[in-house]
Amino acid sequence: MTNMSFTDKVILITGASSGIGATTAIYLSKQSAKLVLVGRKEGHLKKIALYCEKANGIKPLPITADLTEDAEVQKVVQETIDHFGRLDVLINNAGVIEMGGIKKSNMEMYDKVMGTNMRAVYQLTMLATPHLIESKGNIVNVSCVWSTKPSTMALAYNISKAALDQFTKCVALELAPDGVRVNAVNPGFVKTNLYNDTGLTEEQVDLFMKNVTSQTPLKKMIEAVEVSALIAYLASDNAKSITGGCFPIDNGRLLQ
Numbered sequence: 001m002t003n004m005s006f007t008d009k010v011i012l013i014t015g016a017s018s019g020i021g022a023t024t025a026i027y028l029s030k031q032s033a034k035l036v037l038v039g040r041k042e043g044h045l046k047k048i049a050l051y052c053e054k055a056n057g058i059k060p061l062p063i064t065a066d067l068t069e070d071a072e073v074q075k076v077v078q079e080t081i082d083h084f085g086r087l088d089v090l091i092n093n094a095g096v097i098e099m100g101g102i103k104k105s106n107m108e109m110y111d112k113v114m115g116t117n118m119r120a121v122y123q124l125t126m127l128a129t130p131h132l133i134e135s136k137g138n139i140v141n142v143s144c145v146w147s148t149k150p151s152t153m154a155l156a157y158n159i160s161k162a163a164l165d166q167f168t169k170c171v172a173l174e175l176a177p178d179g180v181r182v183n184a185v186n187p188g189f190v191k192t193n194l195y196n197d198t199g200l201t202e203e204q205v206d207l208f209m210k211n212v213t214s215q216t217p218l219k220k221m222i223e224a225v226e227v228s229a230l231i232a233y234l235a236s237d238n239a240k241s242i243t244g245g246c247f248p249i250d251n252g253r254l255l256q
């Protein structure tokens with residue numbers, strides 16, 4: 001029951017070039033996984049691939065791809081199968097945020113956020129499904145605490161994650177007869193590069209982080225590696241009876 005080894009398992013992680021995805025790649029490499037690392041920044045991907053290889057001696061497959069482009073998503077699945085011949089776990093982690101509610105919004109923001117956080121996940125999951133059915137594998141989606149908790153700060157982002165939760169549950173129900181599990185993790189605030197392109201300064205992000213942290217019942221930060229550990233648990237055989245779940249890791253924020 002405590003086997004967390006991923007020996008001979010092929011795990012595809014999107015957004016592996018930074019933050020939660022990069023930390024998860026390194027975490028899973030320490031448990032012997034064969035990794036496919038996807039992101040747009042080739043240099044960052046190669047750096048993470050090196051860390052992973054050092055941990056387990058297995059060369060990950062880095063794939064530079066913009067997941068908002070249909071052809072690039074197709075390339076990701078094709079190259080994974082060409083290289084490793086199978087797929088056991090899909091971790092849909094890549095995501096972007098745009099700050100602003102309905103009064104400070106535009107359709108470019110909406111399209112970028114929904115295109116990355118939901119449309120790309122839909123297409124990649126669709127193309128990966130036959131391979132996951134073959135391996136009796138599983139999917140872990142990286143959602144957010146704001147998928148269910150209303151907030152005024154990032155409307156497009158919040159609704160993209162609400163959609164992702166429902167996607168998780170519907171696909172879990174559909175693929176259960178095929179022996180494929182589908183779950184989501186819903187983190188609260190984790191300090192990563194997510195807020196870099198939002199127009200917020202480093203100081204504003206730090207202040208935001210301090211405020212959010214002080215508002216949580218446990219009054220502390222969440223480290224990316226804690227999210228990685230939850231993802232790894234859900235992806236492992238220890239979670240063989242768990243499907244369709246959306247699991248908060250939020251310092252108790254949803255209690256309020």
Ligand SMILES: NC(=O)c1ccc[n+]([C@@H]2O[C@H](COP(=O)([O-])OP(=O)(O)OC[C@H]3O[C@@H](n4cnc5c(N)ncnc54)[C@H](OP(=O)(O)O)[C@@H]3O)[C@@H](O)[C@H]2O)c1
Nearest residue numbers: 015017018019020039040041067094095189190192193194
């Ligand atoms: N940090 C938080 O507080 C927090 C809280 C809850 C949920 N989350 C979720 O956690 C996930 C990871 O975010 P993070 O915090 O680790 O942020 P991050 O450090 O900014 O990482 C985001 C990742 O997504 C990739 N990505 C973005 N757009 C992409 C595209 N079009 N094609 C391919 N890859 C793309 C980025 O890679 P490239 O730049 O190389 O393309 C990067 O690796 C996201 O889904 C986010 O919504 C984060």
